[in-house]
Amino acid sequence: MTSLGAIFRPQVAPERLRSVARAADEAGLDQLWLWEDCFFESGIATAAAALAWTERLRVGIGLLPVPLRNTALTAMETATLRRLFPGRFAVGLGHGVQEWMGQAGARVDSPVTLLREQLEAVRALLRGERVTVEGRYVRLDGVALDWPPAGDRKDGEWGAAVFAGARGPRSLRLSGEAADGTVLDANTAPEGIRRARRLIDEGRAAAGRGADRHEIVHYLSCATGPDAADRLRAERTREGHDPDAGPGVAGDAATVAAAVREVAAAGADTVVLQPTADEPDPEGFVRFAAEQVRPLLARPA
Structure with missing residues (x-):
């Protein structure tokens, strides 16, 4: 069965996270994903809190913008959370929105180069390796984690993956080469998922990683309730899509x-329902995903 998750959007005040995470955990939702969008909420801080407040819920960050983050610190924080909550925490790295990176004084000339260097270094550190590298942006001198995550990553072990956020051809091929999985945002329609899978597989083949499992996580914009269609239309308009035919789903x-099955058939391994920015009931949204949508996915279409 397709793994199902939901997003706690950073437009929701951080003090609301506890009730949303607990609602997701109690309702049986598989995953809760968080964003480190500028200038809302920290990804690591919110992930640590959500993990501590729940018992079984898997928590992912999609994404940490690498221009804001030191490579060694990202690896340290990720390793700590993986040791505290084995199998329940996955991290995603992305090159960030360049306008925001400029506002923060962190913009770089080659975001794709920085993302590659951070992916390679963070994954090596999490494997317990001692890393020395003199890259264009990442420079490490004999760095090794004293407390790397216990054990090596096994194929299909969700919590050990390092994801990359990708949209363009270069980034998608890079994700196939240097990451364990890819996060596709809600602007990606089913045909875009199929295209992404092809480009990711090209990257995997080029890096000799064709035998490795590579998980695709797809964010599916979603609205439910009496005003669902209007809210989804407004969301599509904000994102520059056709308000009537853009990606996403509204309804019961x-x-x-049915929309989850469609994007899964296009190549998504995990589908994460993304509420609209003005979702009036975040707790109700995660319960809806777990208690009403998830059981339908276990039945034949």
Whole structure:
């Protein structure tokens, strides 16, 4: 069955996270994903809190913008959370929105180069390796984690993956080469997922990683409730899409489950329902995903 998650959007005040995470955990949702969008909320701080407040919920960050983050610190924080909550925490790295990176004084000339260097170094550090590298942006001198995550990553072990956020051809091929999985944002329609899978596989083949599992996580813009269609239209408009035909789904559980099946058939391994920025009931949204949509995915279409 397709793994199902939901997003706690950073437009929701951080003090609301506890009730949303607990609602997701109690309702049986598979995953809760968080964003480190500028200038809302920290990804690591919110992930640590969500993990501590829950018992079984898997928590992912999609994404940490690498221009804001020191490579060694990202590896240290990731390793700490993986040791504290084995198998429940996955991290995603992305090159960030360049306008925001400029506002923060962190913009770089080659975001793709920086993302590659950070992916390679962070994954090596999490494997317990001692890393010395003199890259264009990442420079490490004999760095090794004293407390790397216990054990090596096994194929299919969700919590050990390092994801990359990607959209363009270069970034998608890079993700196939240097990451364990890819996060595709809600602007990606089913045909875009199929295209992404092809480009990712090209990268995997070029790096000799064709036998490795590479998980695709797809964010599916979703609205439910009496004003669902209007809210989804407004969301599509904000993102520059056709308000009537852009990506996303609005409707009841059966309608949403059908949309989940469609993007899964296009190549998504995990589908994460992304509420609209003005979702009025975040706790209700995660319960809807877990209690109404998820059971339908276990049944034949």
